[in-house]
Amino acid sequence: xxxxxxVIQPHFRLQEWVAQEKGYFSDEGLDYVFQETIxxxxxxxxxxxxxxxxAYQEFEKGRTSxxxxxxxxxxxxxxxxxxxxxxxxxYSVAPAGIFVPADSAIRRPEDLAGVPVSVGYQSxxxxxxxxxxxxxxxxxxxxxxxxxxxxxxxxxxxxxxxxQASTLFSGPYYLAEQLGYRKVIDTTFMxxxxxxxxxxxxxxxxFLRALKRAQRDIDLRPERYTRYYKNEFPDRYHAIMDTRRxxxxxxxxxxxxxxxxxxxxxxxxxxxxxxxxxRLHMGSDRYDEAVVRxx
Numbered sequence: 001x002x003x004x005x006x007v008i009q010p011h012f013r014l015q016e017w018v019a020q021e022k023g024y025f026s027d028e029g030l031d032y033v034f035q036e037t038i039x040x041x042x043x044x045x046x047x048x049x050x051x052x053x054x055a056y057q058e059f060e061k062g063r064t065s066x067x068x069x070x071x072x073x074x075x076x077x078x079x080x081x082x083x084x085x086x087x088x089x090x091y092s093v094a095p096a097g098i099f100v101p102a103d104s105a106i107r108r109p110e111d112l113a114g115v116p117v118s119v120g121y122q123s124x125x126x127x128x129x130x131x132x133x134x135x136x137x138x139x140x141x142x143x144x145x146x147x148x149x150x151x152x153x154x155x156x157x158x159x160x161x162x163x164q165a166s167t168l169f170s171g172p173y174y175l176a177e178q179l180g181y182r183k184v185i186d187t188t189f190m191x192x193x194x195x196x197x198x199x200x201x202x203x204x205x206x207f208l209r210a211l212k213r214a215q216r217d218i219d220l221r222p223e224r225y226t227r228y229y230k231n232e233f234p235d236r237y238h239a240i241m242d243t244r245r246x247x248x249x250x251x252x253x254x255x256x257x258x259x260x261x262x263x264x265x266x267x268x269x270x271x272x273x274x275x276x277x278x279r280l281h282m283g284s285d286r287y288d289e290a291v292v293r294x295x
Contacts, residue, residue, distance in 0.1 A: 006032040006203045009065035010232065012151070012170040013092070013250040015214040017228035022217070024210035030203055035065055036231070055123040066199040067207065071124030072192035072257065076265050077275065079194060079290040080283030087193040088291040090208060091257045094191050094250040096128055096169035097183040099158060099176045106165065109136040109185045116145035118154045118166040122274065125154075125167035128189040130272060136185075139272075152234060171229040174246035175237065191250060192257055201294055208254075215252050222248035259287040 008025065010016035019025055020034055055070040068084070069075075072091060079086040098117055100106045106115065112133060119125035126144065133142050145163075155172040157163040158181065167187055168176055177183065195204065218225050226243040233241065266282060275281045284290060 006030055006199060006207065007035050007065040008032050008207070009035045009068070011069040012232055013069075013094075014218055014225050014228045014248065015211045015250075015252055017231055018214035018217055018225050019210040022214070024213045025207070028206035028210050030206040030210065032203075032207075055120065066196060067204070068194045068196060069191050070194065071127060072190040072261075073127045073265055073269055073274075074122055074124070075192035075194050076262060076290070077269065077282050080266075080285070081281075082283065084194040084196040085292040086257065086262075086290055087195050087204075088257045088293040089295050090193060090252060090254055092191045092250050092252045094124065094169045094189055095173060095247065096125065096167060096187040096189055097173060098129060098132070098165055098167050098185050098187060099173075099181040099183055100165045101158075101161070102180045102182055104164070104182065106184055109133060112143075112165060112184065113137050113141040114143050115164050116143050118145045118157060118163045120150050120154070121146040123150075124169065124189050124191065125187070127269070127274065128187040129167045130274075131189070131268075132185050132187040170249050171233055171246070174226075174229070174243075174249070175233075175241060178242060178245050179240070195292060204294060211252055212254055215254075218248050219251075256293065257291065259291075262287045262291060 008016060008020075016034075025032055055074045067087065069092070070078075075086050078084065098112065106112060109132070117129055117133075119129050126146075129144060130142060151168070151170075151172055154163065154166045155168060155175065158166040158168075158176065159179070165184070169189075223244065226246045226248070229243050229246060229249075230238060230241060263285070266279075266285060269275065270278045270282060279285070
């Protein structure tokens with residue numbers, strides 16, 4: 001008999017906030033707890049700096065919500081190493097880009113040759129920056145900086161003039177755009193969901209149906225919901241944010257993360273040696289071992 005509530009934790013997007021406020025989770029009969037940990041008032045959860053601190057390392061440590069999101073590359077490898085199951089019924093797409101100050105001499109992607117671009121280690125910005133820039137630059141000319149930490153620390157350093165270039169997504173992407181920072185190249189990337197523990201299958205379906213309703217609301221009237229970004233920003237930013245000017249951000253796609261996508265992504269990661277030893281530390285190559293499909 002089930003005796004544990006389904007744990008929901010938003011992840012830099014609007015859909016969970018919309019579904020929560022509109023009662024969609026309850027409408028579906030989901031017995032849940034809404035666990036907000038991203039903002040943490042001062043944002044210190046995402047100020048962490050260091051060469052080896054990123055999304056993959058968070059999965060290694062373990063996450064507390066039943067469904068967690070990160071770039072599909074990291075979720076692919078984390079699931080293949082037994083840190084959960086990639087949820088193959090759904091994925092999402094997050095607008096992202098490499099931003100520089102308005103007065104920067106960097107105008108074209110080619111101008112980023114050798115320039116440190118601030119990204120999160122083994123996080124979406126890491127892979128997406130390579131994917132975008134390798135169209136223009138040889139691998140030895142792509143200079144990724146991992147020392148500036150996670151998303152809000154990277155944003156701080158860009159706004160404070162400490163970074164020449166930074167890859168941003170979600171709310172930080174829109175704030176940089178609002179403040180006049182210039183996007184040199186788009187780095188939009190795919191996000192996947194990780195199922196952790198053993199949540200009830202019917203609860204997962206209820207959760208997904210609620211998000212689908214929220215996604216329709218956002219598609220229809222995005223300007224009504226961009227205010228939710230403030231829920232995930234540290235207080236220190238609120239005075240300069242005008243979320244009425246921001247876009248809808250990450251969009252959930254209710255289509256499968258296919259076996260072909262799984263395999264192609266692993267090949268891409270291995271070829272670029274993003275994990276030490278290439279495939280050596282990437283876990284099982286078997287789709288059926290890493291991925292769960294409910295529909």
